[in-house]
Amino acid sequence: MSRRRSKNSYKSGDHFNKAAREEGYRARSVYKLTEVQKRFRPLKKGQTILDLGCAPGSWARYAKEMAGGKGTVVGIDLQHVPSLPGVELIQGDAFEITPEELLAALGGPADVVLSDMAPNTTGDRFGDHVRQVEVARRALKLAVSVLKPGGSFICKVFDGEDAQPFMLEARAHFKQVKRLRPEAVRKNSVEFFLVALDFRPASES
Numbered sequence: 573m574s575r576r577r578s579k580n581s582y583k584s585g586d587h588f589n590k591a592a593r594e595e596g597y598r599a600r601s602v603y604k605l606t607e608v609q610k611r612f613r614p615l616k617k618g619q620t621i622l623d624l625g626c627a628p629g630s631w632a633r634y635a636k637e638m639a640g641g642k643g644t645v646v647g648i649d650l651q652h653v654p655s656l657p658g659v660e661l662i663q664g665d666a667f668e669i670t671p672e673e674l675l676a677a678l679g680g681p682a683d684v685v686l687s688d689m690a691p692n693t694t695g696d697r698f699g700d701h702v703r704q705v706e707v708a709r710r711a712l713k714l715a716v717s718v719l720k721p722g723g724s725f726i727c728k729v730f731d732g733e734d735a736q737p738f739m740l741e742a743r744a745h746f747k748q749v750k751r752l753r754p755e756a757v758r759k760n761s762v763e764f765f766l767v768a769l770d771f772r773p774a775s776e777s
Contacts, residue, residue, distance in 0.1 A: 592630070599628050603755070614684055617640045618639065635659075644678060647659055647660070683723050687715075688728050690707065701732035708766070724771070729765065745771060748769040
């Protein structure tokens with residue numbers, strides 16, 4: 573499962589594409605995460621960060637910039653992702669890797685889990701919504717299994733009737749759950765981002 577994009581990440585030009593090109597990022601999607609960071613500050617120096625569906629690598633690169641030299645960033649994607657300085661990249665299905673394997677790759681529990689994953693869309697808006705929320709739900713389950721207390725989870729969601737129940741599921745695990753539609757989301761897109769802060773393990777809930 574990976575981020576859908578055209579073969580040319582800059583094909584449909586706007587100022588986010590131009591900025592990504594000028595700043596050396598592989599896709600405009602980085603500016604969705606930068607807005608999350610400006611609003612909520614989930615990424616900090618020295619953190620351990622897991623990026624699910626990390627292709628083409630813009631989120632992982634930005635996460636590493638925020639985490640700094642002492643931070644750890646691990647990215648997973650079905651596709652091959654060209655190397656990124658300071659980022660460990662794993663090619664495979666994030667949902668087929670066990671939590672124990674992920675914890676070993678991370679060197680311990682994560683401070684932040686990122687997910688910009690989406691299924692291959694079909695044009696059937698309701699069907700795409702249902703499938704994407706199921707991806708988000710699986711990402712949440714994985715995040716709960718690898719996050720340390722107080723950790724954060726940032727996840728793409730396609731809006732629709734299953735979105736609110738999914739947010740309620742997240743609230744069972746986090747003290748704060750917000751939704752944000754970053755400016756970089758394309759106008760014809762139904763996506764928003766769930767920002768879940770201050771993870772509470774089941775024993776503390």
